[in-house]
Amino acid sequence: MTQVILGQVLNGIIVGTLYGIIALGVTLTFGITGIVNFALGQFMMIGAYAAWHLTDVAHLPYPLSVALAVLIAGLAGFLSDRALFQFTRNNLVNGLLVSIGLISVIESAALLLYTATPKNMDFVLSGSWTLGAITISRMKVVTFAVLLAVIALTWLALANTWLGRATRAYAQNPEAAMLMGVKTEMLQVGVSVYSCALAGIGGALYAGIYSLEPSMGALFILKGVEAAILAGVGNLAGALVGGIILGITESIGALFLPTAFRDAYGLVFLVAILLFRPSGLFGGQK
Amino acid sequence: MSAAWLLLPLYLLPLVSHSEVLLTILIFTYILGILAIGFNIVFGYAGQLTMFHGAAFGIGGYATFLMLSKFGISFWLAMLPMFAVILLLSMMVGWVCFKFRLREFYFAVVTLAFAELIRLVVLNWNDVTNGTLGLLVLDKPTIWWPGRGVVKIDGTVPWYLLTLTALCAVTIVSQLIVRSWIGRNFAAIRLNEELAQTLGINTFRYKMLAFTLSNLFAALAGALFGFYSNYIEPAQLSITQSLDAIAMVLLGGMGSILGPVVGAFLLTGLPHVIEFSAELRAATYGAILILVILLMPRGVVGLFLRWRHVS
Numbered sequence: 001m002t003q004v005i006l007g008q009v010l011n012g013i014i015v016g017t018l019y020g021i022i023a024l025g026v027t028l029t030f031g032i033t034g035i036v037n038f039a040l041g042q043f044m045m046i047g048a049y050a051a052w053h054l055t056d057v058a059h060l061p062y063p064l065s066v067a068l069a070v071l072i073a074g075l076a077g078f079l080s081d082r083a084l085f086q087f088t089r090n091n092l093v094n095g096l097l098v099s100i101g102l103i104s105v106i107e108s109a110a111l112l113l114y115t116a117t118p119k120n121m122d123f124v125l126s127g128s129w130t131l132g133a134i135t136i137s138r139m140k141v142v143t144f145a146v147l148l149a150v151i152a153l154t155w156l157a158l159a160n161t162w163l164g165r166a167t168r169a170y171a172q173n174p175e176a177a178m179l180m181g182v183k184t185e186m187l188q189v190g191v192s193v194y195s196c197a198l199a200g201i202g203g204a205l206y207a208g209i210y211s212l213e214p215s216m217g218a219l220f221i222l223k224g225v226e227a228a229i230l231a232g233v234g235n236l237a238g239a240l241v242g243g244i245i246l247g248i249t250e251s252i253g254a255l256f257l258p259t260a261f262r263d264a265y266g267l268v269f270l271v272a273i274l275l276f277r278p279s280g281l282f283g284g285q286k
Numbered sequence: 287m288s289a290a291w292l293l294l295p296l297y298l299l300p301l302v303s304h305s306e307v308l309l310t311i312l313i314f315t316y317i318l319g320i321l322a323i324g325f326n327i328v329f330g331y332a333g334q335l336t337m338f339h340g341a342a343f344g345i346g347g348y349a350t351f352l353m354l355s356k357f358g359i360s361f362w363l364a365m366l367p368m369f370a371v372i373l374l375l376s377m378m379v380g381w382v383c384f385k386f387r388l389r390e391f392y393f394a395v396v397t398l399a400f401a402e403l404i405r406l407v408v409l410n411w412n413d414v415t416n417g418t419l420g421l422l423v424l425d426k427p428t429i430w431w432p433g434r435g436v437v438k439i440d441g442t443v444p445w446y447l448l449t450l451t452a453l454c455a456v457t458i459v460s461q462l463i464v465r466s467w468i469g470r471n472f473a474a475i476r477l478n479e480e481l482a483q484t485l486g487i488n489t490f491r492y493k494m495l496a497f498t499l500s501n502l503f504a505a506l507a508g509a510l511f512g513f514y515s516n517y518i519e520p521a522q523l524s525i526t527q528s529l530d531a532i533a534m535v536l537l538g539g540m541g542s543i544l545g546p547v548v549g550a551f552l553l554t555g556l557p558h559v560i561e562f563s564a565e566l567r568a569a570t571y572g573a574i575l576i577l578v579i580l581l582m583p584r585g586v587v588g589l590f591l592r593w594r595h596v597s
Contacts, residue, residue, distance in 0.1 A: 036391060087580050092391055093335060097536060097579050100529055104572025108565040229395060260410040267399040274396055275386045 003133040008251040014140050016247025017147040021202040022224025023231065023239035024151060025195030031171035031234050032191040035088055035095025039080070040224060041217025042106040043196040047073040047203030048212050049114060052121050055207075062124040066204040073200020074193050081192040089188065103217070110214035118211040125208070143205040150201060151240050158236060167191065171234060219263075226270050232279050289543040290457045296450055300443045309442045315551040316449035317510045320456045322534040322546030324503030327460055329532075330540035331469060332496035333476030335394045337528050338379060341401035342372055342501035344523020346508025348408060348415060351423050351518055361427035365509060372505040375404075376498040384493050389479075398525065409520045420519030423512055445514055452510060453547070456503055461543050463499070472496055504531075533571075537578050539585025548587055 022040055029037050050072045054065035080102060088095040128137040158164035170177040170187055178184055202220075206212075227246050231238030246266050253265035300309065325339050349371050353364035379400045388396055408415050415421065426438040427448070439448055463469055471492045474482040483489050512518040521527075530553070531546075538549025553571070582589050 084576060084580070094579050094583075096335075096391075096394075097532065098576050101572040101575035101579070104568045104575070108569035108572070111565045111568075225395065229392075258410070261406055264403055264406050267402055271382075271396055271399050274388065274392060275382065 005252070005255065007134050007136075008255050009248055010134065010136055011140075012248035012251035013244050014144045014247070015251070016227075016244035017144055017151075017240065018202050018206060018220065018243070019223040019227045019246050020151060020240035020243025021147050021198050022220050023227035023243050024154065024236060025198045026221075026224050026228040027231075027233055027236060027239050028167075028191050028198075029195045030228070032167065033085065033095075033188050034090035035085065035092055036099070036225065037085065037192075037195065038096060038099040038221055038225075039102040039106065039217075040195060040199045041219070041221030042103050042110075043073050043077055043199040043217075044203035044206070044220055045110060045212075045214065045217040046076050046106065047200030048207040048216065049110060049119070049203075050200075051204035051207040052119050052212055055124065056119075056121055062208065066201065069204035069207075070197050070200045073203065074197035077193045077196025077200075078189070080196070081189055085192060086189070107214050107217070114214065116213060116215075118213045120211045121207050137209070139208050143209060146205060147202065148240075150198070151237075154198075155237055163190075223266065226266055230270060230273055289461055290454055292544060293450065293454050293457060297447070300446055306442055309446050311555045312551075313442070313445050313449050313514060314554045315547065316453040317507050317514065318531070318534065318554060319453055319547035319550040320507040320510070321504050321531045322538070322550050323456055323460055323543065324500040324507070325531045326535045326540060326543075326546045327463070327472075327503070328496040328500035330535060330546075331464055331476065332472040332493060334493055334496060335390060336497060336500060337394050337398035337525065338376075338401050338497075339500055339504040339531055340525060340528030341404045341523045342376070342504035343508035343511070343527055343531075344408065344518075344520070345372060345375070345404065346505030347512030347518040347522055348421070349505075350509040351421060351425075351512060352414065354425055361425065361509075361513065365506075368505060368509065369502060372501050373498065376501040377494070380494045380497045384490050384497075398528075401523065401525070401528065405520060405523050408523060415520070418520060420517060423516045423518060425513070427513060449510060449514070452506065456506070457543055460499075460503075464543065468492070468495065533575050535585075537574070537585055539587035539589075541584060542587050542591075545585055545587040549585065552586065 022044065025040050026036060029035065029040075047069045050069035051062075051065045054060045054068055055062050058065075060068070084098050084102065085095065088098050123139075125139045125142060128135050129141065158168060166177065166180075166182040167187060169180065170182050170184070174184070206216075223243070223246060227242035228239055229242075230246060231242030246269070249265050249269055250262055254262045257265070296312075299312070303309070321339060321343055325336070328334050328336050328339075346368060349368035350361065350364045353359065353367050354361060357364075379397060383393055383396055409417060411417075426440050428436050428438050431437050439445060464472070471482070471487050474485065474487055475489050475492055479489055508522065511522070534549035534553050535546045536549070537552055538547065539545035553574075556570075556574075578585065584592070
């Protein structure tokens with residue numbers, strides 16, 4: 001039984017980092033542009049399909065496809081920002097509704113291009129590692145490591161570079177940051193694009209493990225938003241931890257309680273957190 | 287009463303037009319219009335972005351049918367316990383949200399979480415709800431008609447008249463509410479909640495009222511929808527259902543009572559006018575939503591009113 005639980009915890013951690021990377025995008029976009037981009041899940045889907053197409057159809061090496069998929073997702077993010085989201089800055093409701101419209105558009109495009117049939121990528125990295133009684137596939141470990149590195153680098157960049165400090169300053173006090181010479185428009189576009197690129201890398205790695213369908217984004221954006229709120233919106237390192245906690249809650253919950261309610265455990269947890277710690281698990285005073 | 291008067295000529299339509307397609311589109315417009323009017327009260331007037339109306343819509347259908355089939359009572363009688371269930375649920379969800387002062391995004395997320403929980407329960411409570419397969423509704427509402435006794439409401443024209451009457455009733459009720467002191471308190475809460483509280487408005491009570499009203503209207507619409515389409519399924523209480531109603535309200539315009547009905551008509555009718563494949567239809571729907579939000583922030587009715595004002 002211990003092994004089963006440990007295996008589930010490991011699985012939960014890996015799925016949790018995928019939630020975490022979306023949560024990071026949600027938190028960053030919210031802090032800088034004042035909206036929640038619900039279409040981030042669809043940018044993840046764009047990244048996933050791009051990686052699948054480049055590897056399985058165009059026969060490029062997988063690491064190169066991942067890099068290109070991130071670029072494609074970032075470019076799509078740039079276009080969506082110029083065409084739509086630049087008009088919904090700091091308008092939460094409009095941003096929400098525009099991103100919901102965008103979800104329909106991107107999903108239909110994916111359905112037209114790739115149909116609803118799930119796509120499975122050929123194994124890029126087969127085999128698994130055995131550690132005692134637990135077996136875990138190599139691809140999952142690599143995915144976990146890459147996502148962890150991306151999140152850690154983002155965090156380091158925000159802590160140590162001028163741009164990172166400018167971003168945090170702007171999130172804290174936009175007027176003061178502007179007076180100190182932070183270029184608002186560029187920062188907002190940059191964060192918008194970066195969030196989409198983050199979702200893209202999540203998707204590209206997801207493609208190496210699970211099968212793809214055009215509707216995959218909806219689940220991940222919900223979990224991403226849940227994770228971001230769990231941690232406290234605006235908390236960057238917390239986004240990752242929030243994602244992992246959510247992933248573990250779900251996999252352990254599914255083990256002891258009915259599996260059909262798998263998605264419910266995270267929601268119950270989330271409501272409880274919002275009620276008793278409105279600023280999130282790691283949030284201070286708001 | 288102006289808004290309800292505008293609806294009266296529609297009673298004559300079955301005499302003029304015998305087009306099944308037109309009448310069917312209008313029946314769905316009236317039903318979904320009731321749902322949209324409900325959302326407009328809580329969001330357009332009281333400023334609370336709820337995501338719970340989709341769940342209330344679905345429960346309306348399920349609860350009415352289950353009461354009817356379990357206890358053998360009529361459609362109208364079965365609506366009473368259904369409304370009681372909705373009232374209780376709204377009180378519970380509303381109490382949790384408003385007591386803990388959740389606002390905007392957080393309110394939307396928590397109501398969405400409750401709606402999802404209810405959908406999961408309905409989806410997995412197989413003994414009662416028949417799970418994903420849904421329930422086949424073979425009963426119809428009945429009415430006492432002079433000279434003919436108790437008759438079933440069946441067929442397009444009777445349903446047209448029934449749904450139009452329901453829409454009129456909902457329009458009159460919401461107009462009375464919105465134009466009274468209650469509506470002014472809603473507006474005060476929407477514009478500045480702190481100020482409203484300072485002025486002595488019990489914001490908790492009025493937010494609760496707006497939330498409950500919206501859910502009751504949504505449940506009425508859901509019951510009519512289930513009995514008209516003869517089918518109830520878990521998809522009727524999904525997030526999509528909530529979002530559709532939001533899109534109708536925004537498309538039609540938030541500032542007026544009948545704006546949501548105009549939005550419901552456009553979104554129900556449009557897919558029939560333009561022959562599209564399912565994928566393209568979803569894309570058009572998304573594109574319309576985006577364009578309306580960015581270009582017509584006050585909706586079609588708002589645009590019309592402004593145009594009339596200028597000319």
